[in-house]
Amino acid sequence: DINDKAPYFPSPPYIGTIEENNPPGTSVIVVQAIDEDDPKENGNTDLTYSLDDDSDGLFVIDSKTGLISNTMTFDKEGDPDEYNVTVRATDNRTPRQLSGTTVVTIRVVDANDHKPIFEPLEYRASVPENAFPGFFVTQVSATDIDLGFNGKFEFTTVSGNDPYAFYINPATGAILMSGELDYETRPSYTLKINVSDLGIPQQTSSELASVFITIIDVNDHPPIFVPDTYSISINEDEPVGSSLLSLVTNDLDKGIETRLWFTVEFGDSTDSFDVRPDPNNPSIGILYITAPLDRETVSSYKLEIKAEDADELFVICFVTVTVLDINDNGPHFIPPIFFGSIVEKVSRSEEHTSELQSRPHISYAVFCL
Numbered sequence: 508d509i510n511d512k513a514p515y516f517p518s519p520p521y522i523g524t525i526e527e528n529n530p531p532g533t534s535v536i537v538v539q540a541i542d543e544d545d546p547k548e549n550g551n552t553d554l555t556y557s558l559d560d561d562s563d564g565l566f567v568i569d570s571k572t573g574l575i576s577n578t579m580t581f582d583k584e585g586d587p588d589e590y591n592v593t594v595r596a597t598d599n600r601t602p603r604q605l606s607g608t609t610v611v612t613i614r615v616v617d618a619n620d621h622k623p624i625f626e627p628l629e630y631r632a633s634v635p636e637n638a639f640p641g642f643f644v645t646q647v648s649a650t651d652i653d654l655g656f657n658g659k660f661e662f663t664t665v666s667g668n669d670p671y672a673f674y675i676n677p678a679t680g681a682i683l684m685s686g687e688l689d690y691e692t693r694p695s696y697t698l699k700i701n702v703s704d705l706g707i708p709q710q711t712s713s714e715l716a717s718v719f720i721t722i723i724d725v726n727d728h729p730p731i732f733v734p735d736t737y738s739i740s741i742n743e744d745e746p747v748g749s750s751l752l753s754l755v756t757n758d759l760d761k762g763i764e765t766r767l768w769f770t771v772e773f774g775d776s777t778d779s780f781d782v783r784p785d786p787n788n789p790s791i792g793i794l795y796i797t798a799p800l801d802r803e804t805v806s807s808y809k810l811e812i813k814a815e816d817a818d819e820l821f822v823i824c825f826v827t828v829t830v831l832d833i834n835d836n837g838p839h840f841i842p843p844i845f846f847g848s849i850v851e852k853v854s855r856s857e858e859h860t861s862e863l864q865s866r867p868h869i870s871y872a873v874f875c876l
Contacts, residue, residue: 510600514540514554516609521594523575523613527583528620535566535575535613540596542605553599559608560593566613568594575611583617584652590615619657619706623649625716633721634684642684644673647716649680649702657706665699665715673698673720682718690724691759728759729820730767730790740829743802754782754792754824756814765816767792772823774810780828782812794826802830 516538523536538556546552556573558566568575575592590613597606625647632645651658662680664673673696674685682698698718703711733755741751756767769782769792779798785791792814808828815821 510544510598510603510605512543513605513607514542514596514598515607516540516594516596519609521609521611523611524616525577525581525613526616527581527618529577530580531578532576535577536611537572537574538594538609538611539573540607540609542596542598544598544600554596555599557595557597558592559595560591562590562592562613565590566592568592575613581615583615583654584621586615588615589613617654617657619653619704619708619710621651621653621657622710623651623660623702623704623712625649625700625702625712625714628714628716630716630718631721632682632718633723634688635723635725636688636690637725637727638684638688640684640686644682644684644720645718646682647675647680647700647702647718649712649716651704651710653704653706653710655706657704657710659705661703661705663701663703665701667696667698667718672696675700688722690722691728691761694722694724696720696722724760724763726760726763726765726816726818726820729822730756730758730814730816732814732822732824733757735822735824736826737824738827738829740831741796741800742831742833743800744833745796745800747796747799749796750793751780751796751828752794752826753785754794754812754814754826756790756792756822758790758816765818768815770813770815772811772813774808776808777805780808780810800830802832806830 521536521538525533525535540554542552542554544552555570556568557570558568561567565578566575567578573594592611592613593608594611595606595608597604626649630645630647634642634644647662649660651660660680661677662675663677664675670686672684672686672688674683675681676683698720700716700718701712703709737752739752754769767784767789769784771780771782777798779796779800781795781797782792783795785793792812807830810826810828812824812826813821
């Protein structure tokens with residue numbers, strides 16, 4: 508046999524990978540050539556491997572096995588992520604040696620060596636207490652310079668979400684309404700949010716994000732009379748226009764103010780009363796007399812008074828007004844005219860009634876003024 512067959516690499520392309528941060532000497536890829544000369548003849552098929560291009564000394568090759576390894580540690584985020592080296596296989600036939608080459612592509616793959624970082628760490632949002640489930644509140648964001656699954660996120664709520672008023676999308680960090688809010692019970696929330704990546708091993712942020720959520724009050728409660736039952740007594744000669752009573756209201760909706768309208772709904776059969784807002788405090792209604800009272804006509808009123816706000820939420824209170832009598836009427840006879848008769852010439856000692864009945868009578872009338 509003569510050395511007439513050059514070594515060649517049978518399965519191009521050759522692509523090797525090395526994970527960033529691996530130390531020098533890490534195995535990358537083994538490339539081996541074939542020589543079709545007779546292996547029994549004088550080293551025709553004994554091959555030696557070398558690098559024609561070692562990418563500026565970043566890689567070396569084992570001359571016997573063809574194993575390529577690195578000479579430095581790579582950083583996927585800072586260094587180039589792909590290198591090319593040229594491998595030469597040379598047989599050992601002397602004096603006439605033959606060789607062949609191939610190009611090997613070496614790619615630096617990402618390692619999950621960075622933790623996610625919230626940017627920013629604090630978020631502020633507000634939401635009305637009557638917001639519906641699915642209402643968008645805010646969105647937290649994070650960064651991770653790792654790639655692929657190493658740079659994908661999983662957001663979770665750590666604390667502050669009692670009793671599950673909010674939902675966070677684990678993939679996007681969007682915070683949505685999921686429960687019921689009540690400003691009067693809880694006017695604000697502070698959520699602590701964690702973020703982890705999906706790499707192996709999983710990396711978790713060093714600091715939690717804070718989401719401050721302010722609940723906006725809406726008019727969802729009717730006014731309340733405090734108290735809701737009154738009882739007063741007044742003289743029947745109380746002047747028209749007199750104020751009789753202050754009707755005090757309260758409202759659980761502390762964060763908003765709305766105008767109140769007061770009306771006498773029932774019980775004012777003589778149209779003698781009205782309620783107007785206090786000019787100095789619109790939450791107070793003042794009960795006035797609007798017509799003369801007469802105890803002899805109506806001695807007691809049971810009024811139902813309504814307070815209604817701008818959103819038609821209302822409450823009813825009850826006021827009993829007792830009208831006291833005054834001496835405004837002189838005595839008079841009932842009936843004003845009396846009729847009577849008497850028998851003339853009758854003495855008090857008359858004893859025979861039969862005789863009285865037979866005698867003539869005199870009639871008279873008395874007028875009472």
